[in-house]
Amino acid sequence: MKAVVLVGGEGTRLRPLTLSTPKQMLPIVGVPMIERVLGQLARHGVDEAVLSLGYLPDAFMKAYPDGQAAGVRLTYAVEPQPLDTAGAVRFAATFAGISETFVVVNGDVLTDLDLTSLVAFHRERGAEGTIHLHPVPDPSAFGVVPTDSEGRVTAFVEKPPRDEAPTNEINAGTYVLEASVLDRIPEGGRVSIERETFPAMVRDATLFARADDRYWIDTGTPSAYLEANFDYVNGKRGAVVAPGLVDDGRGVLMEGASDVEGEMVGPAVVFAGCVVEHGARIERSILGRGSVVSAGALVADSVLMEGCHVASDAQVAGSVMGPRSIVGQRADVRAVSVLGADAVVSSGTLVDGERVAG
Secondary structure: OEEEEEOOOOOHHHOOHHHOOOHHHOEEOOEEHHHHHHHHHHOOOOOEEEEEEOOOOHHHHHHOOOOEEOOEEEEEEEOOOOOHHHHHHHHHHHHOOOOOOEEEEEOOEEEOOOHHHHHHHHHHHOOOEEEEEEEOOOHHHOEEOOEOOOOEEOOOEEOOOHHHOOOOEEEEEEEEEOHHHHHHOOOOOOOOHHHHHHHHHHHOOOEEEEEOOOOEEEOOOHHHHHHHHHHHHOOEOEOOOOOOEEEOOOOEEEEOOOEEOOEEEOOEEEOOOOEEOOOOEEEOOEEOOOOEEOOOOEEEOOEEOOOOEEOOOOEEEOOEEOOOOEEOOOOEEEOOOEEOOOOEEOOOOEEEOOEEOO
16 A cells, blocks of 8 residues: 655744754654654555655655665655645655555654554445544644544534534544545645545545544654653553664663763663763653763753763753754753754753754
């Protein structure tokens, strides 16, 4: 089966991390997010994916020059201009010559959805399109999708008040579509699948939906990005799947050779080449390859990407440090702060829920 993976967005909510890197290439416990997404698709029989590219497309082509990732063959479809969700689906699917049932997923959504069952449901209903729904405690920030007893979608209700929502099941961003859906999408312009294509299918009674309450997260905000990383580390998604990680017996996963003399409080992940000096303390954090935490420093509930440095007596809590970023001596970085690639926080500086570009 083929899939269209939407990866064209600019990831503005994760800036400055995404100023130089597409959000789907950001690491989730050391593995690019797009590989986590593709690996899940491969487990359900998807063997070819079309990446619908727009923002920084060369980053994907450079990372996977042989057109393979996570056991899936890749085709690159670069939008000539932003086409919105439906326009991007049509462009990518047409570019790849898709002419049969296919799957659409968002490249920044991580899920344990039973895609095999969703496809089976789609075929049993003779649907033209089928949406994965996910239940949430408060649907007021989402578009909810009520269905009838057969699973046929009856309406789309955008961000209803919590006490007026007809259902708590939201559009979770995975679709099974027939090729006929492509004919519904005008060529070459901006078209929203949620606001234009799907409502037209509702009117024709050809759109179905099925709920699945397995793990699901949209990683588009700093808080959600941190949560997605720690859901792996905390075992919420099962064992961390990353090559070369070995549990040292304290709930700390270590990769390769690192120089760790400081105090470690798990669960935590330390990738190869890290230095944690005597007197430093790491609590429930991920240290990217080659990162250094100096004596007297504290790193807690944070994600450090490769080559970061937390200087002596500094503190980083509940935050994300982009590649090669530096926190100077006695600096205090508090939740939820985001440091971009090569960012520098000067010695003694307080950064409280702020974003610091490199």
